[in-house]
Amino acid sequence: MSSPPQSAYAAFCCRYGNYWQTLVTARGLTYRYLSVPAGHKGVVLLFLHGFTSSVYDWHYQLDYFHNKGYGLLAPDMLGYGGSDKPRDTKLYQHTPLARDIMDIVAAEVPPDVPIIPVGHNWGVAVMNRLVCHHGKRFKGFVFLNVAYMGPNASAPYDLDELIPLSKQMSGKELYAYWELFTKPGADKICEDNIESFLDMMYAEDEPSVSNRIKLTRHKSEEFVENGMRLPRAKFIRDEDYEVMRDHLVGPGRGMWGPLAWYKMWTDGHHRSEDQVLRSHSELADEGLTTIMITQPVIFFAAARDAICVPSWMRPLMEKVSRHLTTVVLDTSHWIFLEQPDMLNAELDKWLEGKVLRTRS
Known part of the structure; x- marks a missing residue:
């Protein structure tokens, strides 16, 4: 009698075998993540998912770019999957979350290996803090659906x-x-x-x-x-x-x-960290931005996203990026699931033309 077929997730996990890791960050929080060393491309792609996703939701991108020779770093973000799920909402502030990601980066990626973060949804919020606090570590940035937004030190969201x-x-x-x-x-x-x-x-x-x-x-x-x-x-x-x-x-x-x-x-926990960022803002355009991104940036907008509307998002990206590429795909909010082949091809083209070509 043949054994029952593997679930999609079990097959995904087996496909990457020993590349699955766990790490306790400096904050004492445990993260589970996928870590594949840089292949012949010599670049690692750092995937930061949002609500309601997990590492698995990146499977189209992970498989494609793994086959292309890129390294992969993809955590279950805090609160999800195999990572810790603390009940203290203050632990979900974006700046400490970015430090958690940098702990993983330090453990897995040699300092001389370039990294490109790819963020979607709340993953972009964490990537924004990587831009602000750790920007020099990265060779470029990939924004999906959501534009860069800087600190908002207002009162708790009423x-x-x-x-x-x-x-x-x-x-x-x-x-x-x-x-x-x-x-x-x-x-x-x-x-x-x-x-x-x-x-x-x-x-x-x-x-x-x-x-x-x-x-x-x-x-x-x-x-x-x-x-x-x-x-x-x-x-x-x-x-x-x-x-x-x-x-x-x-x-x-x-x-x-x-x-x-x-x-x-x-709960208002964003205020303290955002007040610090606002005080160091280089751009005073109503507190929406904090710095100018000098590395190559690609922004993927979804034409049928009713919340992250491209006509609202694109101007925010244009304010902060000196080297911006914008691609609009005819998808909903789940751009990386709905048209993975198109997104992968456009991202691959950008990486080849804007990142690998400019490596020193």
Whole structure:
């Protein structure tokens, strides 16, 4: 009798064998990550995922660039997968998170090997702090969907004030879905209704769903708490869906850690670190930026992203980058899953032309 087929995640883990590592950072937090040494390209790509992802969600990029001879460094970010999931939201401040990543970099990548961070969603927020505090260590930066945004040393995010303000300024209630993500007991609500939660996050018609549900006050809570369902995006294969679900609600997992990235803001823990950055700002354009990025930068915008709208994001990138390449793909927010071949090809072309060509 033949053995049952491996799950997609088990096959992914086996594919990289002994390249899986764990590290306790200087803060005493344990991270699990993939670390593949630089191949003949001599460059390491550092993948920083966001909400609601894990290392696995990068599998199209990891496999492609591994075969191309690049090194890979890809952690489960704090609160996710095999990394620690502390319940103190202050531990999710972006500057300490960036230091955690630098601890991993120091342990895995020789000082003379160039590194290119690739960030998506909240992973961009951590990459922003790498730019501010550790920028000279990196040869370039890759932004997916979300633009560089500098410090915001305002008071704790009061959603009752912020959501109407966002409506006034943009025409959309941009933070409406944060009401669900930051309410007491949000982790239990999302865990008990995980299918509804994932339907909302990976809907087939993301722009419409985002505008009707995520960007309309109280609709995210209503949708998830009532166990409502939607057709899932076709680019999410059944085997990938099972991995996503297990990383959020499987044994030893849970939604507290992923949601803590939002709760950190509404708890006001961003203020102290952002005040320090604001005091050293080189650009005084309403506190949105802190430095000018001198390395090559590529920004991948998603034409059908209802929240990270390209026409809003691109000007932010243009303010901070001296060597900016912008690529707009016809995708939703999940740009690296929806059109992986296109993204990989464009990123490969940029790396060859803007990074490897300029190496000293």
